[in-house]
Amino acid sequence: MNETKTIKIWQYITTxxxxxxxxxxxxxxxxxxxxxxxxxxxxxxxxxxxxxxTNEQIKNYDSLIAIHRTKTNELHQxxxxxxxxxxxxxxxxxxxxxxxxSILNLIAATEKENDLMTFNHFKAVRAICTKEQQQEFDIIxxxxxxxxxxxxxRRPENRPRPPMPPDGDRxxxxxREN
Numbered sequence: 192m193n194e195t196k197t198i199k200i201w202q203y204i205t206t207x208x209x210x211x212x213x214x215x216x217x218x219x220x221x222x223x224x225x226x227x228x229x230x231x232x233x234x235x236x237x238x239x240x241x242x243x244x245t246n247e248q249i250k251n252y253d254s255l256i257a258i259h260r261t262k263t264n265e266l267h268q269x270x271x272x273x274x275x276x277x278x279x280x281x282x283x284x285x286x287x288x289x290x291x292x293s294i295l296n297l298i299a300a301t302e303k304e305n306d307l308m309t310f311n312h313f314k315a316v317r318a319i320c321t322k323e324q325q326q327e328f329d330i331i332x333x334x335x336x337x338x339x340x341x342x343x344x345r346r347p348e349n350r351p352r353p354p355m356p357p358d359g360d361r362x363x364x365x366x367r368e369n
Contacts (some may be wrong), residue, residue: 234335238316241331242324251319259312263305270301309339 235256239249277294280286313335317328 234338237335255315266305273298
């Protein structure tokens, strides 16, 4: 009888511990994410809030954003086309390094164009600021660029993945922390 009682006590303790573990896992998984580092604030919001833009400045800024996004999407599509052509070269039994090098130069030129376009975008944003806002802009621009870089780590829906190489191993992802 004493042994049966001990087994029942251990069964209760085990049941309680399992229930506590399940509850703890649910609380951890389902709690809202209040970690400020994990919450990503859009670059637009950073600029508008920290520079205290007026309604007129916001209107001008939004039009600059629309133009920038249109051009960026065009460049992403162009870059995706060049990447696809580059990896298509893998399928060719007559692999020619000169073709691959030419395509890589086109990819680099597209990236250069994108960086220059982004530079000019922020130059235009800075131009709509007052003198005081320009001083604050100079302070926050690196934060904004860092936020944009983090956002770019996610692959856009319309951007295709490079094809899988014949050996099945993908190349390592590019280092985006530069």
